[in-house]
Amino acid sequence: MITTDNKESRINVTVFGEFTLADYKEFEEVANYKVQFEGPVSLLFDLREMNGFTVDMALEEIRFARAHAHDFARIAILTDDQWVTWSAWLSKFFVDADVRVFEDTDDAEAWLGGIETPVA
Incomplete structure (x- = not known):
């Protein structure tokens, strides 16, 4: 299950439990709308409550990232999971x-707002 919160030029997504293809499609709808009407947007993905994801969701994430390589300004990922951190690093190859x-919400929010924070 996911929740989305739309802000000006930004989307906040929180994932609870398993991240499924249906959840990702919900995010895609919001992202496509925002990009179409606002241009590049920033994302905050809170994955601290995620306890896994489906393979079809992971494949869709790669497809979506490749199709929207230039549509996102900053992407902040909240997690303390090393596997998620590694996959976030890998996603840099698909988007510019x-x-x-980040492990801390305040640091992620500050960075998305333009305040530089040290890279973890």
């Missing part, structure tokens, strides 16, 4: 957005 991983 600045992607960073």
Whole structure:
């Protein structure tokens, strides 16, 4: 299950439990709309409550990232999971957005707002 919160030029996504293809499609709808009407947007993915993901969701994420390589400004990922951190690093090859991983919400929010924070 996911929740999305739309802000100006930004989308906040929180994932609870298993991240499924249906969840990702919900995110895609919001992202496509925002990009179409606002241009490049920033993302905050809170994955601290995620306990896994489906293979079809992972494949869709790669497809979507390749199709929207220039549509995102900054992507902040909240997690303390090393596997998720590694996959976030890998996603940098598919998008030209600045992607960073954070453990603290305030640091992620500040960075998305333009305040530089040390890279973890």
